[in-house]
Structure formats: C-alpha cells, structure tokens
Amino acid sequence: MISVTLLGAGNVATHMFKAFSEAKGVEVKQWYNRTYSSISSYKNEVDIIDDLKQLKNADLYIIAVSDDCISSLSEALPFKNRLVAHTSGSVNIHDLDKKNNRAVFYPLQTFSKNTVLNFSEVPICIEVLEKENLKLLKSIAKALDCKTYKVNTEQRQTLHLAAVYINNFTNQLYRIAHEISDAQHLNFDILKPLILETAKKVQTISPYMAQTGPAKRNDKKTIKRHLKQIDNKEHKAIYELLTNSIKKTHGVPFSKSNPSKN
C-alpha cells in the first residue's frame, strides 16, 4: 500500500483527497492544513493535522497550496530525503526545498468546489529531478486511473499557458456571449448545446479541421454586419482580433474590408 500525505485545503487538495479515498493501492496517511477547521469535516475519514511536527512517514507528500506558498511550506517541512511534490502548473520544481526529493504532480484540469469531477479523466503531468521517483508517481496516478505524461519544466509551463487560452479565455468568450444574449433578453440556455458541441468536436478532429464560420470562409458581408451589431468596444476588439487570427490560420486573404483596418 502506497501512503500519501496531502498538504493544503483548496480545490485541488479536496478533489485529490476524494479521488485517493476511492483508489485502490493508495491510502491518504494524513491531511495537513494550517487552518484545522477548513478540513475538519473529514476527520472521521483521515488523520487531520494542523501542525507540521505531527507529520508521519509517507511515501509521498503532495503540496497542493497556492503558488506563492509552495516554497515556504516545503522549507518548513521537518524532515529530509523524502519525496515531496507540488501540484502547480507554473511553479519551478527547484522552488521546492532541496532537503527533500523533489517532484511535480500537476493535474491539468479546472477544479471547482461544487463541481463533481471524474478524476480518472484528469491527465497528470509528472516531473522529477531523480529518475527513480518516476515509477512511484506513475503508480499513484495509475491508482487514480489517470493518464500520465512525463514533462519537463518548460513543457509544464507551456501547458499552463495553453490552459489559460482554452479555459480562462474560452470561458471569457462564453461570458461575452452571455452579455450579448442577455442584452437581447435571450435565454443563455439556447447557446449551451453549441458550447458543448464545440468542445466535443475537437476531441476527435483538430481545431484546424473543426473551424467554420464567416472568418474562415471570408464572408465579408456577415463580418461587416456583426461588427455593426456590436456596441461594446472591447467586444468589437475581440471580434476583430480573433477574426483576423482565424483568417491568418486558414490563409484567407486580408482585403480592404479587413476589420482590423476599420
């Protein structure tokens, strides 16, 4: 049985705890958080502690706290030569205190407090400094039924950047569509199936192949009418920039009616 100790009480830690609780071959030895009350509701399921001195021996310590706190928490650990991993997409592996064996166990997914998530669909990006630790981290991910990908620091930080485009920025486009439809007293529900289908499509074909719409087919009439419809300056700037981006990707010639020149 592999033993894992969790440190932190945020969404990642909480989702991981739930996933580990259901996994075979891995047990959560302890769950630490500096504020006991944040995780005290789990006290019947696991040994909850708020004092680092109480940490027992475990095969892996997972630091799942905010980026800015990873370094200081790793320094404060009262032991050495054990395996310690953080879960951040952007923090350098060397930010972990070198007194322990360092690793990254980065689940590339968006975690929310009240969303049910099938953890087996979360890809785990693994980074290690000592090769011999790779096997254990893979075993732990496998116990969660997750796919694993061995990445280096630069690759992980690239994934983190790409994730901003496909998660935060995409979500902001949903928000803009919400604003636009609200202004015309339209139920946002009308647009939800399209949101889902757009995401489903690129599970099997590339985004390049999946592209459709006025920008790709250089439908100047529709683009012009859309720009006329948009009151909000910022929405218009986003429309123009992304329209030109699609045109560039698909080799559509830029013409006089190119919206960026309006």
Next chain:
Amino acid sequence: MISVTLLGAGNVATHMFKAFSEAKGVEVKQWYNRTYSSISSYKNEVDIIDDLKQLKNADLYIIAVSDDCISSLSEALPFKNRLVAHTSGSVNIHDLDKKNNRAVFYPLQTFSKNTVLNFSEVPICIEVLEKENLKLLKSIAKALDCKTYKVNTEQRQTLHLAAVYINNFTNQLYRIAHEISDAQHLNFDILKPLILETAKKVQTISPYMAQTGPAKRNDKKTIKRHLKQIDNKEHKAIYELLTNSIKKTHGVPFSKSNPSKN
C-alpha cells in the same frame, strides 16, 4: 402526418434529413438539390429531385442552402401561399419571396459532415411572419425532440453573433493552444479533458461564476511570465486583450503592470 420537403444538400440539410427520417409524425416528402448527385445516395429513402417543377405539395418547405442563395431559391419556387422557411441565423426573413408564407427554422448548432450529432440536443429558433404558422413549426421541432425558442429577427441575429464567439472564436483559442503545445512537442490530448470540462462547467453555472485563473485573481507574476513565454505577436495580443477583458468583468483593478500598457 406532417410533410416536409428539404431544399439543399449541405450539412444542415443532411443532418435534418437524418433526424426527420427517425422522427415520428413527420415525413420528408421530397429532397431537392440542383445537383442530383450530391444527394443521390439517399434515393432509396426519399424522392430525390433536381428540378423545382417536380416539387409536390408539402406542409413545409425548408430552404437549407448557403445564405447568399436563399433569396433567389425562394423566388424560383413555382408555387405560392405555402409555408417556406429558411434555416439561417443571419438572413432576414423578408429575404424570402413574399409570394409564400415566410418563416425561419434556425437550428443553433455546429454541423459537420462526419460528426454524429444527437439532433434532439439542437435548439430550434423559430421566427414567423404569420402567427398561425408557429404551431406547425413547433410541432415539427417537437417531432425531432428539439427545444424551441420563438425569437424575432434581431434576437436571431444576436444569437448568430454570440455563436461566433462561443464556436468560431473558442475554436480558434483551441487552435492557438494546439500551436503553443505543438511547439514544445506536447501531445494535444493532454489538453482535451480541460476543453471538455470548461464547456461542461457552464452548463450548470454561469460563465461569470465559472471563471478562474491569473487574470481573475490579478496574479501579476503569472501574467508577466506568460507574456514572456509567448513568442507569437498575435497570440500575445489575444492574451492581453482577453486578460484585460476578464479583469474588467471581475472588477480587477488595472495596475502599472497592466499588460496592455507593456
């Protein structure tokens, strides 16, 4: 039994034909296309014609051709006082020839040739000029198990615009993430679960509530590092514009390190 005749051979017409074929209470009387060979493979399932003079009486004629051809095809119809609907999100209902009763039957979804789509999850936006036709159009949509929404022209064109943000523009963000990850020899599969979860999240909570990430939490350090990571000018411009858009939506104060001022 309600009879429907389809005109056109594109993705919308083809998906509609398949959906109608499985629907109860509606039959496809005829399927017209000016090029017979485009739909001749369905000749054992339905009466295929390429001559408008062969059109028989039907309760509804659905014109599912490209936007630019709707008006001329409606003019060319050799009958009057029947119900004719187009399926476009942007074409004015008055572009249909007034010799017939005009309507719009707009399926708000992205249709691809080789994608299997559950048509019952396609919202149908209905617009009519004569109120008495609403009931028939709703019955037809109901036979397909689709939700219907009665909209006016302005609302429909607003939905079409919103759809560009959540479909074409979102897909372009996927494409950019693909480019960014490819450049680091990363498998795009790693990002696919996040794409899907981002779309799933807004099915139950608003995009406003679903937002996370460096822009929303005003994490200047991460934003700065991301901007440093991006080589491509256009990717950078999109990063800056959408970061500022998120900040504005969530009331994050713009500071000196505001990326738009770099």
